[in-house]
Amino acid sequence: MASLKKDNFVLMVPGHPSSLSVIRWVVTRLARAADLTPDQVDQIEIAVDEACTNVIEHAYESLLPKPPIHLEIQTKDEQFVVDVIDCGQAFDYDSFVSPKIPEHWLEGHERGVGIFLIRQCMDEVLYDVLPDERNRMRLVKKRHPLPLSESQPDPC
Amino acid sequence: MSKSQLNLESEQHGESLVIRPVGVIDASNMDRFQxxxxxxxxxxxxxxxxxxxxxxxxNSSSFGLLFHFHRLCESHxxxxxxxxxxxxxxxxxxxxxxxxxLYIHKSLEDALARQSGPA
Known part of the structure; x- marks a missing residue:
């Protein structure tokens, strides 16, 4: 997996719940290859799954056939970045207010914590509309490279 | 592609029913789990x-279901x-x-012991 450490990956999957297991599989393997800690890998898995679930359940709710979801995964020197790009209904991310926990549950709500969870799991979350009118949620996790003594030797 | 793998196994322990979900719960199978x-x-x-x-x-929605099940059991x-x-x-x-x-226990034995009293 060492060759994956500095590469960028693009993944296009059907905008359907059955794609989620494939998305999680790919993203967690790339995150591990980027030397992220097991806890960081878990957090990225959750954030990406939630972001894609939001696209499927909300951005694509009224669209038939369901458009694909486009993912771009970049391993940079100091960051692991996942862009989740959709061409559905835009979301007013800036006006989203995180729920109060645990009052949210006690008030009777059973859902509505996906964005909150994404924010808790990632170091940075950005949402914007691209020039081609697609929506992009950028999920950023800071990398803390292993000390040299623990790094894999470079075969070259 | 298909729905994510989820099997629900169950086993009776006295008056308690132990349910073991095996696999993952996400948007592809959450309705069935619920x-x-x-x-x-x-x-x-x-x-x-x-x-x-x-x-x-x-996924986040299935965490919300846990409290829903908690309330549903209490209401019954x-x-x-x-x-x-x-x-x-x-x-x-x-x-x-x-x-x-929620009532969360490290071991099954502890959960069953706490449940053995009057509900």
Whole structure:
């Protein structure tokens, strides 16, 4: 997996719940290859799954056939970045207010914590509309490279 | 592609029913998980223990369901407990504040012992 450490990956999957297991599989393997800690890998898995679930359940709710979801995964020197790009209904991310926990549950709500969870799991979350009118949620996790003594030797 | 793998195994322990979800819970199979669990929660005085040992992933909506099951069991004069939660899932339970409002146990034995009294 060492060759994956500095590469960028693009993944296009059907905008359907059955794609989620494939998305999680790919993203967690790339995150591990980027030397992220097991806890960081878990957090990225959750954030990406939630972001894609939001696209499927909300951005694509009224669209038939369901458009694909486009993912771009970049391993940079100091960051692991996942862009989740959709061409559905835009979301007013800036006006989203995180729920109060645990009052949210006690008030009777059973859902509505996906964005909150994404924010808790990632170091940075950005949402914007691209020039081609697609929506992009950028999920950023800071990398803390292993000390040299623990790094894999470079075969070259 | 198909729905994510999820099997629900169950085993009667005295008056308690232990339910073991095996696999993952995400948007592809959550409705099925909810339906199967609700059937058990709606029985008379249900005493349910959700053993999460073989659960490798849960999405945010399925965490919300845990409190829904808790309330549903209580409304049917029952009791709902969770045990053997993997670290990954436990971390999210804490982020979402559910550890303070659900009955969560480290071992199945502890969950069953706490449930053996009057519901």
């Amino acid at each position: 339906k199967m669990m609700e059937e058990m929660c709606r029985k008379e005085s249900p005493r349910l223990v959700l053993d999460c040992h073989d659960l490798s992933y849960m 004069n029952g009791d709902f407990r969770i045990c053997r939660v993997p670290h990954k899932i436990d971390s999210v339970i804490r982020i979402l504040g559910l550890h303070s409002i």
